[in-house]
Amino acid sequence: MTRNVIALQLYSVRSLGPLEDQLAATARAGFRAVELLEEHLAEPRVLKAMLDAHHLLAPSAHVSYPALRNGLVRLIDVCERCQIKQLFVPGVAFDAPRTSARGWRFMGSELAHLAESLHGAGIGLGYHNMRQDFLPLADGRIGFEILIAAARGSSLKWQADIAWMSRAGINPADWLRRHRGILVSAHIKDEAPVGTHEDEDGWSEVGGGTMLWPSLWKTATECGAWLLVVEHDNPRHPLEFARRSLSYLNRFNT
Template identity: 45%
Template sequence: MAMLRERLHEVSAACETLGITQLVMPAVPPAERDSDAAYWRALGNELGSLAHRLAAQGIALAYHNHDWELSAKENGATALELLFESAGASPLGWQVDVAWLVRGGADPLPWLRRYTGRVVSAHAKDLAPAGEKLDEDGWADVGHGVMDWPTLAAACREAGARFLAAEHDNPSDGERFARNAFAYLHQLGA
């Protein structure tokens, strides 16, 4: 976020040089994750403004969620809802991390329906059964956990996701994860 605020011209120039047309804000700093409603509204407003400025240069800006954005901030509204509400009709997109929604206690399907048109891509990862894969923080290779990825992948596409990005936050074997994710997503047609 600091680079977008302080060096937007350099960021957009680097995107142009590298041929990047989709830029994702990955996370807010740890110290800011439990901020109040005013913070999340201000961030949504700022990201919306940046999304307009970047769109004029052919670069789409999106926000990536985790579970902390699902905490209620004001009148039951979550941080993520406040962020998107404050971004208004801006072109700010959403790179939805479906497993973080589930880990945060949300059913991802209503979220995907609600923000259809804002969703640009999705992280495809999975949750291990309760008490398993503790050495991998409870994550599982996509398609090897408890999430219904055939349904979720279809919902992500219907919401506007152009692609699913295989992800695992803490694989004990990166090669195993990559092989499993590729095989699963390939057979899924994702």
């Protein structure tokens, strides 16, 4: 069985200080890869030096649609310098209305066009879903489905945020199987039991919550997710969260 890449989304450790401190803590927690944010890409030479100093790889980064639209050439250069192979656009980082089918179609067609441009440079582009993506629109349709249909036939991929899918009230495994042809990555975070961890927005360390990660991990990886990104939106103790979550997930990554 091929060993998958487990990375830490640096948003999870943003409270630990500057990027240098975040990377040092990530390495101490046992990670060998990180997922970057757009703000980290401002100085690629400095970024690459810090990654190398902490023996970390950065296979992916989250960027906004405006950054892609207005600075594609620069982003390609950053990816080449820092060996970033995959970019993802989160729904919250897209400056288009998402209350109508028209807005979702626009997102899909725009991302499809950008995906083709990046594909030519050897870089993948994917969409990262949020909870809203799976909530019915006024006409009953699901925005995520409209976006994916509009991008069909392009190189656009999908990074599944499985916990947000769960919070939307759907069965994540069903959707992972349905779109296995475009799935390349998954965000791995865990929901705390109802009424607990309220100061952490209801999230817990991976393996300490209510989500059935042994089966979800198996489904995600079998459906094409080679990059598994550990995340917590608001951890009380970021380093402890990172260390415990990785220890739990390493049981499956053999």
